[in-house]
Amino acid sequence: MSVIQQSFFKLHKPLWVLLAIVIPTTILTVASNSTLKNTDAVDWIDCICEGGIAFMTLLWLIATLLSRPKGNVTLLLFFGLSAMHISMLMDFLDEFYRFDSANTWLSAFEAFPAFIGMILMSFAMYFWYQEQQILNFMLLKKERFYREYGLTDFISGLYRAEYMKQQIDKELLALKHHNIPFCIALIDIKEFSVFNEKYGVTKANSLLADVGQIILLNLRDSDLACRYASDRFIVLMPNTNLSTAKQVINQVADRVSNHRPYAQGHLISGSNDVHWLCEQAHKGEQQASLLARINAQLNTQKSAA
Ligand SMILES: Nc1nc2c(ncn2[C@@H]2O[C@H](COP(=O)(O)OP(=O)(O)OP(=O)(O)O)[C@@H](O)[C@H]2O)c(=O)[nH]1
Numbered sequence: 001m002s003v004i005q006q007s008f009f010k011l012h013k014p015l016w017v018l019l020a021i022v023i024p025t026t027i028l029t030v031a032s033n034s035t036l037k038n039t040d041a042v043d044w045i046d047c048i049c050e051g052g053i054a055f056m057t058l059l060w061l062i063a064t065l066l067s068r069p070k071g072n073v074t075l076l077l078f079f080g081l082s083a084m085h086i087s088m089l090m091d092f093l094d095e096f097y098r099f100d101s102a103n104t105w106l107s108a109f110e111a112f113p114a115f116i117g118m119i120l121m122s123f124a125m126y127f128w129y130q131e132q133q134i135l136n137f138m139l140l141k142k143e144r145f146y147r148e149y150g151l152t153d154f155i156s157g158l159y160r161a162e163y164m165k166q167q168i169d170k171e172l173l174a175l176k177h178h179n180i181p182f183c184i185a186l187i188d189i190k191e192f193s194v195f196n197e198k199y200g201v202t203k204a205n206s207l208l209a210d211v212g213q214i215i216l217l218n219l220r221d222s223d224l225a226c227r228y229a230s231d232r233f234i235v236l237m238p239n240t241n242l243s244t245a246k247q248v249i250n251q252v253a254d255r256v257s258n259h260r261p262y263a264q265g266h267l268i269s270g271s272n273d274v275h276w277l278c279e280q281a282h283k284g285e286q287q288a289s290l291l292a293r294i295n296a297q298l299n300t301q302k303s304a305a
Pocket residue numbers: 155188189190191192193194196200201202204205229230231302
């Protein structure tokens with residue numbers, strides 16, 4: 001028995017015990033309230049068919065207990081299948097036993113558990129369907145999380161540069177084929193290396209995380225942000241003209257500059273002003289040359305400051 005099966009055995013121990021009591025009890029009840037038939041009165045074809053059905057319901061029961069976690073669906077399946085199995089077992093046993101006339105209740109009772117079992121199984125199917133819907137939803141969410149987790153920068157919580165490059169390629173195609181304009185902004189924290197040295201990597205990393213969150217919070221739903229390199233961020237603004245893009249980024253830069261991180265309980269003022277730049281993409285431009293162009297422009301702006 002595998003480790004998983006052993007654990008399912010422990011998990012459903014009371015149900016296994018119940019099953020181990022109910023089956024012999026049914027057989028004993030039938031045997032003690034009826035008379036054994038002569039072998040020539042036994043219809044062997046019926047025996048095989050009814051015995052087969054009883055055996056299959058027992059197999060389904062065992063499979064349910066070996067594969068399902070604890071819960072209402074498992075309980076409904078267990079009791080539904082058990083009731084059906086009792087009916088099938090009695091049906092099989094009456095091939096060998098003639099119910100005494102004093103015990104006609106046995107014949108009347110034969111089909112009753114199957115009927116109750118089918119009702120319970122119908123509820124089980126309904127709740128199983130609901131359970132599966134929830135599981136599917138959770139799997140979908142997990143799958144999205146893992147898919148997007150690989151594209152996320154752990155420090156800032158924003159997308160990585162690779163993902164941004166793919167999105168820029170898509171926007172460049174939309175610009176080329178459908179004339180849809182888009183803008184790109186670079187945001188660079190001033191003197192981040194000084195901050196790093198003065199307050200240490202952990203505090204500097206949390207500054208990067210803060211800046212990432214401030215950028216995200218101040219963008220529109222359609223915009224996309226990534227951490228491009230060390231303290232440099234890119235914002236992609238699809239379907240946006242230059243003047244609107246500049247307004248958006250001006251506000252983002254203002255909010256980042258006004259953020260005052262704390263270090264060792266002290267407010268650090270003026271430590272995270274930013275250099276920023278916003279440009280519109282040119283039709284026919286390549287992603288690499290667009291990025292090189294705006295990076296070079298920002299570097300020139302920084303050295304002129
Ligand atoms: N804490 C932390 N520091 C990083 C990370 N990646 C790069 N850095 C540091 O970021 C700093 C970037 O330095 P620079 O590019 O000179 O930027 P700067 O100091 O802001 O210079 P200016 O932009 O000219 O004001 C370097 O000290 C890098 O070591 C990171 O993931 N975490």
